[in-house]
Amino acid sequence: MASPPLTDLTERAREIFRLVVEGYLATGVPVGSKALAGGGGVNLSPASIRSVLADLEHRGLLAAPHTSAGRMPTESGLRLFVDAMMQVAEPTREERDAIEQRLGANGPIERALEEASALLSDLSGAAGMVMVPGREPILAQISLTNLGAGRILAILVAQDGHIENRIFELPPGLAGFSLEQAGNYLTERAAGRTMAEAARIITEEISSDRSALDQASRDLVARGLAVWSHDAAQRPVLIVRGQANLLDEIALEDIDRVRSLLDDLESKQSVAALLDHAREAQAMRIFIGSENRLFSLSGSSVIAAPYRDREGRVVGVLGVIGPTRLNYARVVPMVDLTARSLGKLMS
CATH class of the missing domain: 1.10.10.10 (Winged helix-like DNA-binding domain superfamily/Winged helix DNA-binding domain)
Known part of the structure; x- marks a missing residue:
């Protein structure tokens, strides 16, 4: 209405x-x-x-x-x-300092994203959400180690220092030389590229017999690429912190609504799709209750804002979810300030 x-x-x-x-x-x-x-x-x-x-x-x-x-x-x-x-209440100097201090600590960007979600929860008294940027790191090196018991550890090192570990099954009949050969080949093809770009080049070379790899090494590389692609597709795209804040005394009087909200938050892909509306609009969005179908049963509100990299491109969305009685005048500028502060960290 x-x-x-x-x-x-x-x-x-x-x-x-x-x-x-x-x-x-x-x-x-x-x-x-x-x-x-x-x-x-x-x-x-x-x-x-x-x-x-x-x-x-x-x-x-x-x-x-x-x-x-x-x-x-x-x-x-x-x-x-x-x-x-509504008359927006601008953040105080203490609140501004707290946001900049918590997000400005040295460390990988993943830590800042986690901190932003927790920070929003603390500031709003509700649940904080951050949608992780949909971007792949530029790789610097890939190394492979035999863990025994039919397993291989792949260590991916990005140019920004970020490290990811993946474990997958060892192809039968693999020799130590094949493992070393596969690792060197992967690093040579992946350095300076994203995994998606490297996978495309490697797949073309293997399919056309231009890889100069023996059969065992080719099997290893192909299996690793399949595991990495599947892992990336399954990687969470949403960080949610502070669900416990939704269980205050007033909320517990309507436990069915709270249970419905917590169930909604478990559907991270659906919540991420909701936040994408703010990403596409490239501006702050406020969804109140049934204005959004996902949270219509729980009667919840979402305040979301995109955050940008240093070139001004939207790379993700963060926000707050809670009951419709959120303190909008205070939370809206907090979400905006957190988005701008997080954007300063994005390369």
Whole structure:
């Protein structure tokens, strides 16, 4: 349901609506007319406030979860608030320093990605998510070691110092010389290329008998390429931290919703597809509740922003997922700042 234009509301209705939304986002509980009249800054009687609340409910902006209870914003109400009324709270100097310090520590980019996800969780009190860049490292060297018991350890060293280890089965009848020959051949073809580029060249050479490898070495190289390709396809593309933050006292009152949300988070490919919307739009995206089909049952919100490399190209997406009562005014600039800080580390 689309939100009515803000201009359709009177100044009085806008102020009461804002106070209800801010009160609900701060406490997680519905806001009643007595609270608004007593200390909420509204110079009206409870009866007059109830009349305004009823009108806002009729417009689909507020809802009363129980009879005689206070009001809480609907998804349409939250969308109107976020798009037209929210006043973003800029991060403090302490928060900026904390983000830059935690992301600026020396180490591989994978550590920074993990840290960014944990950082978003800590700052938002919800779950933090980072979609890992879909890029392959440029390789420098590949070495092969016989582990015995029919297994081989392949060590891939990238030009940026990143190291990956893969283990696969040893082809029968392999000699030590074949292992050394295969390793030297792989390094010669892979150095300065991605694994995908090296695999394409190697496959063409082997298929046309231009590899100068014996049969055992060719079997070893072919098997290794198959394992590396499968491993890359199965590699997680999403880092999620802070799921425990979703289990606060208010959330546990609706345990089915929390269970649904945690189940959704287990479907990492689906969550990554959702984050891709922010990547394609190349801008901050806010999904509230059923606006996204994936989280429609759990009634959750997602705040996501792309992060870029030093050339300005979008290489990944990070964000926060939690209940619709997220503190949007505080979390939105935090996500934006974290995305910009992470982008400074991307080469």
